[in-house]
Amino acid sequence: MNPRSERKRAWIVGVLLVAVLFALLLKSAALGPSGLRGASVARGLLAIVGLAPPLEPNHQAIVELRAWRGLCAAGVGGALALSGALVQGMFRNPLASPSLIGVTGGASLGAALGFLILGGVVPTGLALSAVWSALLVPTLAFAGAAATTAVVALVAALHGRASVTSLLLVGIAVNLCVAGLFAAIQYLTLAEWEVGKAILAWTFGALDDRSAAHAATVWIGLVLAALCVPLVARELDLFRSGEDDAQALGVDTRRVKTIALVASSLAASAAVAAAGQIGFVGLVVPHLLRLTCTSNYRLLLWLSIPAGSVFLLGADVLQRIVLGDGVLQPGVMMSLVGGPFFLFLLLRQRREIAHW
């Protein structure tokens, strides 16, 4: 493909994705069993930003809940896809996903700790206010994700040059440790029915009952990660012919790996903190873009954000239309719908995959 036409195509796809995203956000706000329709939903949305008088309290609350759900889904999808694209670029491995660098495991461990504290299993002696109770799980999830990523990076760097392979192996080892701890917590809370249920439900991901704080968490993480994209995009393109080759061309490979690791971990931990574990988006969305549009990281990293948003929010809207509210959790749904879809694409375009 000619680079000029590739760039043009990427722009068209980007604009289309953003347009679809806005349409989906509106559809998401109007979707639900309460009978609220068109004009009142629009007024409720405008009221959130202070441009219209609010609806009567019950209806206003419903519209706001739906708005946060939509914004959360869009932010989480975009953040996971960007994180996945960064990790795949850094590892030069099509199977890399955010969970590989310890983000998902660490976040789960942090969240589980949060549920233990909330459930009174771990006595802290603190009287948590309502706001803190709501923020405890996302905060600890974020801290857990950041901590595991830091451990992965530090351990890999201890032996001088942190090669991509050692990062990968250390990531696998740390993930194993974290998974062990997580399983231990689950086992020990088998008797604590409510706590165990909350921990288990969290691993399915959740998009319902989201607040403005959840939406803010994921969008702040996403924006901060996106700010790093110009610092690594051109470099990750040069990584495609090997780390040593990029180094010979003048790329500061250590700096690029550090920035890519921090940015992808930031985006993924914000996403996991806001909506729990939602697999698959980070792995698949970058591949969908490669198969349909471009493998050039200067375009791919940017496109992955709206593509991930449309992917997750679209799936959420679709299941709400087909199945009604909250029938399947997003993590489950992603696996059920995404797996076969991805398999279909792989079989159709085998040649492209070989040289991704």
Next chain:
Amino acid sequence: MTTRLEARALELAYPSGARALAGVNLKVAAGELLSIVGPNGAGKSTLLRCLAGLLAPTAGAVEIDGAPLGALRPLERARRVAFVPQFLPAVPDVLVEDFVLGGRYAHIDRWRGPTRADYEAVERALSACGAAELRERLLTELSGGQRQRVLLARAAAQSAPVIVVDEPTAALDPAHQVAVFALLASLAREGRCVVLATHELSLASRASDTIALLVCGQVRAVGAPLEVLQPRLLREVYGPDLLIEARDGGVLVAPWARLG
């Protein structure tokens, strides 16, 4: 001629204590083509990576125009020396012209992107290396000879005064070997210093200004091709199974033995 590239007392020891390089001294002038020859395991590739600033020597220093390579940041290093690997660790499915533009990385401003000067440098490098017609092909579709030309074009586009090339003719047929040596000689004639490692002694003897014979991490002999490629020295280093014949100002060296 002024010295551009100088290696002084280069030592490289592996953690086990084995020495890959043991006190290597070399000087290369602008416009000079230096071929480093020697048996497998002599330390040629290690020496090249040190000369390109990609491997830090245990002791000694490499300087380009008086600046020690080890003290330069990656970008500054890449503006002074280009390295052409024997093979790419991975071959990405990019267009040849995009791949060659990668050679301009050290010159491209992060926020402004490539300028006209960068695209012109790519054009010049592609035509100089006879790869202009490959511009819109995918790198993954090229033959070995074409890919070698493209790798050299990328190094030429890097506009560095020093080019270091690791075994550029390995896996090429005779005609392509000749073409690659002619190309390297022309890159040197433009004023660069070109350093390569090779097993192709005959062509090296005709194309090089200087040949350095590396044995066990030490320079055994260095000088004009006819001085270094002496039958007695070559048989001592490579063993007896050689056909050696001085001809047309060069030396024909080929493996030759009764087999079976």
